[in-house]
Amino acid sequence: MIRHAIAEERQAGADDDTRPLTEEGREKMREGARGLRSVVPAIAVLAASPLARARETAEIVARAYGGLDIETVPALRPGQRPAALAEWLNRRQASGPVAVVGHEPHLSTTVGWLLTGAARSFVELKKGAACALACDETWGAGTAVLRWALKPGQLRALGD
Amino acid sequence: MPGTALPRDILRRPAAEGARLVALADLDQAGAALPRLDDPADAAALHDFRVAVRRLRSTLRAYHAMMGDSIGRKTRRRLRDLGHRTNAGRDAEVHLAWLRAQAGQMAPRERPGLQWLIERLEARRASELAETVRELRRAFPRIERRLRRGLGEYRTRVPPPGEPAHKRFGAAAGTALRATAAAFGDALAAIEGVDDAAGLHAARIAGKRVRYVIEPVAASVPGGASLVRRLKSLQDLLGETNDCHGLDREICEAVAAAGAAGALRRHEITLARGDAVTGRARRGRRDPSAGLLAVARLLRDRRLALFARLEEEWLADGGKGFAEELETAAAALVRGRRAPAVPRHEPPLPAPPPAAGA
Numbered sequence: 001m002i003r004h005a006i007a008e009e010r011q012a013g014a015d016d017d018t019r020p021l022t023e024e025g026r027e028k029m030r031e032g033a034r035g036l037r038s039v040v041p042a043i044a045v046l047a048a049s050p051l052a053r054a055r056e057t058a059e060i061v062a063r064a065y066g067g068l069d070i071e072t073v074p075a076l077r078p079g080q081r082p083a084a085l086a087e088w089l090n091r092r093q094a095s096g097p098v099a100v101v102g103h104e105p106h107l108s109t110t111v112g113w114l115l116t117g118a119a120r121s122f123v124e125l126k127k128g129a130a131c132a133l134a135c136d137e138t139w140g141a142g143t144a145v146l147r148w149a150l151k152p153g154q155l156r157a158l159g160d
Numbered sequence: 161m162p163g164t165a166l167p168r169d170i171l172r173r174p175a176a177e178g179a180r181l182v183a184l185a186d187l188d189q190a191g192a193a194l195p196r197l198d199d200p201a202d203a204a205a206l207h208d209f210r211v212a213v214r215r216l217r218s219t220l221r222a223y224h225a226m227m228g229d230s231i232g233r234k235t236r237r238r239l240r241d242l243g244h245r246t247n248a249g250r251d252a253e254v255h256l257a258w259l260r261a262q263a264g265q266m267a268p269r270e271r272p273g274l275q276w277l278i279e280r281l282e283a284r285r286a287s288e289l290a291e292t293v294r295e296l297r298r299a300f301p302r303i304e305r306r307l308r309r310g311l312g313e314y315r316t317r318v319p320p321p322g323e324p325a326h327k328r329f330g331a332a333a334g335t336a337l338r339a340t341a342a343a344f345g346d347a348l349a350a351i352e353g354v355d356d357a358a359g360l361h362a363a364r365i366a367g368k369r370v371r372y373v374i375e376p377v378a379a380s381v382p383g384g385a386s387l388v389r390r391l392k393s394l395q396d397l398l399g400e401t402n403d404c405h406g407l408d409r410e411i412c413e414a415v416a417a418a419g420a421a422g423a424l425r426r427h428e429i430t431l432a433r434g435d436a437v438t439g440r441a442r443r444g445r446r447d448p449s450a451g452l453l454a455v456a457r458l459l460r461d462r463r464l465a466l467f468a469r470l471e472e473e474w475l476a477d478g479g480k481g482f483a484e485e486l487e488t489a490a491a492a493l494v495r496g497r498r499a500p501a502v503p504r505h506e507p508p509l510p511a512p513p514p515a516a517g518a
Binding site for chain 1: 169313315
């Protein structure tokens with residue numbers, strides 16, 4: 001689970017869906033993505049919400065892995081039910097690690113729901129941070145375990 | 161009709177994404193019109209729904225290659241059937257509006273025929289509309305769910321370093337514009353004359369397809385607004401022509417029905433042999449034939465006038481001048497040198513609920 005990198009500030013009247021990353025956000029994410037690759041050497045499926053800042057973050061991750069397909073998944077939009085992402089994960093049936101790029105508080109709420117069954121956030125995901133979950137069978141409420149959670153600075157340090 | 165805004169940078173987005181965003185905006189329009197069908201006072205609801213579905217089908221067709229297998233054949237077919245389902249009710253509405261406007265031009269002996277035709281169409285419209293709305297309310301939500309899932313989830317490729325980047329939507333729109341413009345030119349050239357109902361209808365559909373491709377990106381191409389305006393004007397011209405042909409068929413059926421009613425009346429009078437003429441036979445004395453003939457004449461004059469305009473405005477140079485302008489627009493889209501598109505529909509619908517810190 002990856003939260004999008006630092007994006008431009010929200011502006012009144014502007015379309016929030018199209019808010020891009022800042023140059024600082026892109027640079028930090030490039031470093032963070034290298035760190036991500038050191039802990040997750042291969043990604044089978046890379047997915048992102050339809051919003052520009054998540055898609056742009058996913059593109060940076062894709063380049064760090066030498067080029068990947070990005071699947072756009074509406075279930076990663078802010079405000080979606082955690083179960084919607086679980087349904088997508090179960091339907092997708094990836095043969096290896098799945099990386100999803102999304103938004104807060106949706107991501108950490110979904111993480112909480114997958115870990116405990118309660119849709120409550122207790123894992124902090126700063127912009128550009130990531131955490132890894134594992135699940136033996138079907139994704140759903142309380143079916144996952146937390147492998148690790150890394151702050152953006154820690155990911156960047158791993159990429160050095 | 162207000163609707164979903166397209167992102168300003170849509171021309172620079174990957175082709176697969178841009179095509180889906182346009183289709184989703186069309187789907188939003190149809191979804192917004194659906195509940196309005198329940199309001200009998202909302203005269204534009206069915207029209208708006210029809211237009212949105214037609215746009216959507218046109219978008220899915222124009223960008224078929226970019227959609228992959230995300231929209232199944234069955235879903236496309238159901239969407240097509242849904243669009244066709246609305247035809248009879250809409251046609252009856254349009255014919256009625258025109259017929260009512262002709263009352264002032266009719267002689268007293270012709271008016272019963274006009275009134276007879278109006279009543280015949282009103283009865284059809286009432287039964288068609290109720291059934292159509294029921295069918296749309298039942299079938300569309302399921303189709304919409306499938307389309308949203310198919311259009312919302314898609315894949316784009318971030319190539320390895322050194323490989324060319326993905327195709328932009330602008331280039332895909334340029335390619336689609338070229339293809340639809342070529343088909344439109346062929347359709348115009350194939351029109352055989354004022355009585356070629358099929359040829360005129362084909363040109364109308366081909367023109368609509370061009371317009372639906374160019375409209376979402378019109379602000380980003382040279383002369384885009386003017387092209388859309390002229391295509392709309394052509395659509396009105398050919399749409400009226402098509403309505404004339406439809407009403408022509410209607411009158412032919414009405415003449416046959418009136419003839420049968422007249423024969424029945426004569427039969428009843430003959431059987432009465434001087435006894436009191438039955439109520440039905442008395443009512444039948446107001447023969448609609450004269451009125452039907454008068455309507456047919458007015459319709460023929462209207463059709464000839466419309467075709468004369470079509471010849472003057474569109475067929476005189478074989479549509480070459482317009483084709484060149486479309487090619488200029490398509491080339492600009494493919495090159496991608498102009499500013500990104502601005503939203504197509506104003507004002508935009510509200511964005512999804514914002515999440516704090518998202």
